[in-house]
Amino acid sequence: MLKRRKFLELAGIGGAFLLLPVSIFFAVKSLEDIAVDLIVKEFHYLRLDHEGVKKYVRDYLQKDKPGIAAGLKWRSYYVLNFNSSDSDNIKFLVTYYLLSSDFFINKMDETKEVKYMGINHQYTAPCSSHFSFMIFPEEAQKAT
Amino acid sequence: MKYDKYDLVIIGTGFASSFFLQKYLSKASTTTKVLVLERGYLFPHADRLKIARGESSEDKNINVASEHTFVNTNDVAKKWIFTTGFGGSSNCWWGCTPRFLPSDFKMRSLYGIASDWPVTYEELEPYYMEAEEIMSISGPQDTPFPRSKPYPLPPHMFTGVDTILNAKYGNQYISQPTARARKAVKGRNGCCASIACNLCPVNAKFTIENSGMQVYDDPRVEVIYGAQAFSLTLEGNTAKEVHFIKDDKEQIIPGNIIALGANPIFNANILLNSGDTNPLTGKGLGEQLGLQALVYLENMRNTGGSTWVNANGYMLYDGTHRKDKAACLIEANNAPYIRLEKGKWLNIASYRMIFEDLPFDHNSIMTTDNKLKPEVKFSGPSDYTMKGIEYMKQKLPGILSVLPVEKIEYLEPFPDEGHILGASRMSSNPHEGVVDKNLIHHNYRNLFVLGSGAFTTYTPSNPTLTLSALSLMAADRSF
Numbered sequence: 001m002l003k004r005r006k007f008l009e010l011a012g013i014g015g016a017f018l019l020l021p022v023s024i025f026f027a028v029k030s031l032e033d034i035a036v037d038l039i040v041k042e043f044h045y046l047r048l049d050h051e052g053v054k055k056y057v058r059d060y061l062q063k064d065k066p067g068i069a070a071g072l073k074w075r076s077y078y079v080l081n082f083n084s085s086d087s088d089n090i091k092f093l094v095t096y097y098l099l100s101s102d103f104f105i106n107k108m109d110e111t112k113e114v115k116y117m118g119i120n121h122q123y124t125a126p127c128s129s130h131f132s133f134m135i136f137p138e139e140a141q142k143a144t
Numbered sequence: 145m146k147y148d149k150y151d152l153v154i155i156g157t158g159f160a161s162s163f164f165l166q167k168y169l170s171k172a173s174t175t176t177k178v179l180v181l182e183r184g185y186l187f188p189h190a191d192r193l194k195i196a197r198g199e200s201s202e203d204k205n206i207n208v209a210s211e212h213t214f215v216n217t218n219d220v221a222k223k224w225i226f227t228t229g230f231g232g233s234s235n236c237w238w239g240c241t242p243r244f245l246p247s248d249f250k251m252r253s254l255y256g257i258a259s260d261w262p263v264t265y266e267e268l269e270p271y272y273m274e275a276e277e278i279m280s281i282s283g284p285q286d287t288p289f290p291r292s293k294p295y296p297l298p299p300h301m302f303t304g305v306d307t308i309l310n311a312k313y314g315n316q317y318i319s320q321p322t323a324r325a326r327k328a329v330k331g332r333n334g335c336c337a338s339i340a341c342n343l344c345p346v347n348a349k350f351t352i353e354n355s356g357m358q359v360y361d362d363p364r365v366e367v368i369y370g371a372q373a374f375s376l377t378l379e380g381n382t383a384k385e386v387h388f389i390k391d392d393k394e395q396i397i398p399g400n401i402i403a404l405g406a407n408p409i410f411n412a413n414i415l416l417n418s419g420d421t422n423p424l425t426g427k428g429l430g431e432q433l434g435l436q437a438l439v440y441l442e443n444m445r446n447t448g449g450s451t452w453v454n455a456n457g458y459m460l461y462d463g464t465h466r467k468d469k470a471a472c473l474i475e476a477n478n479a480p481y482i483r484l485e486k487g488k489w490l491n492i493a494s495y496r497m498i499f500e501d502l503p504f505d506h507n508s509i510m511t512t513d514n515k516l517k518p519e520v521k522f523s524g525p526s527d528y529t530m531k532g533i534e535y536m537k538q539k540l541p542g543i544l545s546v547l548p549v550e551k552i553e554y555l556e557p558f559p560d561e562g563h564i565l566g567a568s569r570m571s572s573n574p575h576e577g578v579v580d581k582n583l584i585h586h587n588y589r590n591l592f593v594l595g596s597g598a599f600t601t602y603t604p605s606n607p608t609l610t611l612s613a614l615s616l617m618a619a620d621r622s623f
Contacts, residue, residue: 045486084484095482098489108489123196126345127336131478131490133301133450134336140301140448143284143310143319143455 158232470532
């Protein structure tokens with residue numbers, strides 16, 4: 001059975017194509033600005049370092065290099081006001097942002113400004129998992 | 145090759161071959177001649193790390209990718225993941241090393257399912273100990289399987305969630321025994337939970353390359369790289385020669401003893417290409433089935449774990465339910481989890497539920513026109529396994545009722561568990577299997593068929609420790 005999120009993605013993207021003239025569709029915003037907006041909207045209650053978000057998005061898009069089809073998808077998300085609960089792509093984008101920030105190093109303190117640290121990567125920055133005893137030593141418990 | 149004939153010709157350099165060779169060499173004379181045929185090459189850990197970091201390495205394509213080595217005609221999406229080259233799948237395994245339970249070896253007599261293994265847990269126990277020493281396994285004191293000595297290294301850390309479950313279930317919920325070292329040992333670093341264990345970023349996981357076993361440096365051993373065995377000369381009840389190809393040239397080498405230590409797909413292909421007369425050779429390929437259960441927690445965060453799989457739960461493993469539904473091993477699994485809800489970021493536990501399966505002859509390995517490239521046919525998990533999933537879904541909410549559970553979400557089953565089991569199964573007689581309890585082919589009495597192909601049934605526990613212990617036992621008892 002088609003999952004709700006997948007159904008919304010497919011139905012919504014199809015709808016966006018039908019409803020909007022192509023020129024408007026492409027004129028909406030740049031891909032980079034759309035991705036930044038999605039992150040800012042998702043974490044509207046956190047204090048984000050906006051320059052860091054922009055840098056993250058540039059690094060993220062450089063890493064993934066989305067093609068034309070992916071570009072159309074992202075524009076659809078924006079037009080249709082999607083968020084992470086509607087799209088796996090958005091969920092990955094925003095989750096990966098948090099993992100690439102100091103949010104977990106600051107033990108999820110929602111009052112602190114969230115700063116981008118560089119794209120999260122196990123091989124360039126090992127031992128930095130967001131849940132682990134390295135970050136939460138006081139919560140690691142000795143097994144017997 | 146240095147010689148015209150060898151005392152032992154062994155195929156492959158993965159766990160099965162290396163542990164067999166370790167024990168064999170410890171008992172062999174100083175003049176013994178051993179030839180190892182490895183289809184691939186050493187691709188050093190340091191160079192593989194370079195690739196992972198996006199740097200260049202001349203060795204990038206030194207070994208063929210597993211998907212190009214066989215014809216995959218599965219009815220279901222399944223890749224049969226493995227690594228070719230020196231050290232085999234020790235280069236891509238995730239280092240989970242629970243032992244089997246004693247009952248896993250007695251499925252017929254206890255539950256009326258499939259067949260009993262011709263070997264018991266008690267017989268294998270000393271070899272489990274030895275394999276755990278070689279791998280420097282980290283593990284807890286209290287386990288659901290009996291042990292004659294403590295693990296070599298201390299266990300990994302629990303999260304608060306693990307601690308609650310351990311308090312409730314005792315040795316049915318334990319820190320996972322693992323080859324991801326809890327602390328630095330024998331040239332390996334301590335695991336720091338990087339969660340990329342297929343290629344450990346800090347070299348904490350045991351591999352053949354970092355094992356220190358030195359069997360391939362032994363002066364009695366000659367290793368030929370880039371040499372793929374594809375057939376044997378069989379005469380009467382004896383295997384006489386190994387046929388292999390190197391640099392596009394076919395060669396033949398005689399051996400007094402021959403040991404196949406490739407993975408089950410290629411061991412079977414070699415046997416079938418050789419005209420093996422055992423009707424079960426190549427039959428009964430399989431593995432476990434896994435799916436992820438995401439457990440959303442109210443007011444409790446799941447932090448502090450020190451490795452990939454923090455714990456193993458046995459609450460759904462053994463019992464009379466195995467008469468008609470599969471056992472389930474629970475892995476408290478630190479696959480990156482996160483909730484995108486204010487204040488609930490890490491209020492989630494992620495469990496990989498792993499179900500056993502059974503060998504069925506229609507899941508098989510066949511030869512093709514290309515003698516180097518077998519065909520694999522698999523029609524999916526059995527009803528026995530699928531019933532285990534339904535049983536788990538009924539029971540899991542009750543089992544986790546000691547936690548503040550908001551909801552449980554089940555993801556679709558994974559297509560692969562990364563294990564390849566069966567196709568040369570072990571039995572007490574040649575009518576029910578291919579090899580005997582010492583991994584010697586029933587029909588060819590100087591031919592060992594090593595590895596997880598020998599498994600009689602497919603317990604939910606990870607196979608590597610057990611197949612390594614079986615190799616030690618086979619060589620110890622036979623020489």
